[in-house]
Amino acid sequence: MTDTVLLVIDAQQSFYHRGYRETPETPAFEQALSALVAGCQQRGIAVVDVLHEDDDEAFRPESGLVTRLPFLSHQPVATFRKRVHNALTESGLQQWLEQQQVKHVIISGLRSEQCCETTARVASDFGYQVTYVTEATLTFPITHNGITLSVADLRHRTESVLINRFADIATVEQCLHKLG
Template identity: 55%
Template structure:
């Protein structure tokens, strides 16, 4: 019997639009890939779970009114959880929901490839879940190293995440390759 899967869509929320590092350039490709992944999972009966991040900091504070899905993201999730740490499993209620639904395989997508997406993949793997990391359905931003001053492009940050996850914490996938591995679920 194939493991039951769930798509975990992490932090695709309005809060990011109000951060100084927000870069609109990569949004169209990310949006297209994420929407294709969601549609493909839905077609196979794979539950879609939204995760929102709330930490009391500016646009990520509940009082900001920005801890809500980006306007273009379908809001018909099978479940939605709010987290207060970098991974989606520790304090959100997600882990208990996954156990209740006998889900053992997680498909990870969302915003901040190297932060909440990568951290969730690592924790999920340590907890015994099979993890599929769909990099092209994640989004991140350029970052500047605090000591050297070197700026790493979003592509370099994403490639580093792929490097450290592959074969250790997750299986790397494109949207197409991930969807091709999904058995129909009901």
């Protein structure tokens, strides 16, 4: 195994159960994430799934929805479960990454500005090199105080706060090219 790991964060049926599968961005996300997973596996990069569990109905383990999205067919080298926004706290992932001597994490999954971004920030704080593959993340419009931020707005905001601080921003093609 290399010192790089692809994290597939919260790419689980809980979100599609809430109607997120019907968003216009979903097909491109599925294609990008599939290409990223396949490209990493071809290069010997370990793929790790992280699933979110909490007391919300769709995120309870007994709901049967805390399972990987059906378009993903890879076999992860490990699967971790979390109850907070970032994938490293209290899930066992941080300790596993240390045991595997991982230095570089690639971020993908759901939701761009929440769990994916939070994981990128925490990973950077822990000293990991972080590559954030925006097109392999998915999010949904958010309305607050009568103002709706579109998916494009949220992606731009996420990239803007991460770049040159917490993560390198890359497309799937750029990420895979850098991996060789």
